[in-house]
Amino acid sequence: MANKCLIFLLVLKMICSLLKGTSGVKDTHVIFSSGENVTLPCNNAGSDCSTTTWNYNNNRNSETIELFKKGKKNNIERYERLSLGSDCSLNINKASKEDYGSYTCQQFINDHQQGNDARVYLHFLHVSPSSTQTEIRPDSSVSLSCQLILHDGVLCDNLVRFEGIQLLWVNQAGVDLQRDSRYQISSGHCISTLTTKLLNEDNNRKWTCQVKKGTKVEASFSYSVKYSAPADTTPVRSVTNSESLSNTQ
Structure with missing residues (x-):
């Protein structure tokens, strides 16, 4: 009986991991087609976006690009097409195939991260x-x-x-x-x-x-x-x- 309970708990843990990922916050999946305006939610945002950082990665093995740091937009190639919403969501104007990938919203106060990562997968x-x-x-x-x-x-x-x-x-x-x-x-x-x-x-x-x-x-x-x-x-x-x-x- 104990073995059956242990197996059940392990299976339940695997399912939760698939649904939530490793961050403890449920991953979000957004799908778009070329030319659309896309909004990616920040599921760990507070009332002040000055603590919000957005990172982007288009491949597991590629370098992570910092899009916003503490609410301020970094000067990157896609600079003009990116903006933050009032709820700290990430807006991408006229999204294209190059935009698909993994996005992570984080909160920092005094250089210390608050809470878990909120990950959004953007699929094309x-x-x-x-x-x-x-x-x-x-x-x-x-x-x-x-x-x-x-x-x-x-x-x-x-x-x-x-x-x-x-x-x-x-x-x-x-x-x-x-x-x-x-x-x-x-x-x-x-x-x-x-x-x-x-x-x-x-x-x-x-x-x-x-x-x-x-x-x-x-x-x-x-x-x-x-x-x-x-x-x-x-x-x-x-x-x-x-x-x-x-x-x-």
Whole structure:
């Protein structure tokens, strides 16, 4: 009986570690697509942001970059796009792939850290066509890959299991395409691929990959195709995210 209780406690401790990380404060996961304005919460902030320090790391093995020190912004490459909210959250204007990674909010008084680290993982959602795509026209086949790019050390299985994250493909009306026989959808570890044969009416049609947590859409990224003029054999692709559909990337 004692052995069973010990095993139960060990399993419970492992689950808590996965949910909270090593800091004792539950880790936060934020997902974005290119061009969005992103806000990262500081879950250990007090009433005065003059004690707040934000650090950034894009890889377990890379150097940690200090973005803010005691409420003051450091002069770094992304200086103009960063700001602190009134609640000491970190705001990133027009976030891009280079911004994904691990962010840590800390509180310091007289050079002594107060409380635990509050860690936020920023993950990047992106949609791209197959690298073998050479021509976009009616009757040709198109394959789109939707990938959730995670910070090193974060497992997709844990996001799915503990955060309830899932990838879905929807049409312009927001209808799930999984049950539409026209589309072949295959999903793996934070990657989902949609394949379909193009029709005449698909010119400028938009397909969207969504990241959902339960019933809430956390982020989305859209892809649309534009057929070439008959005299022009060069395919034209336009990729837009859900927040700025008029921008071409």
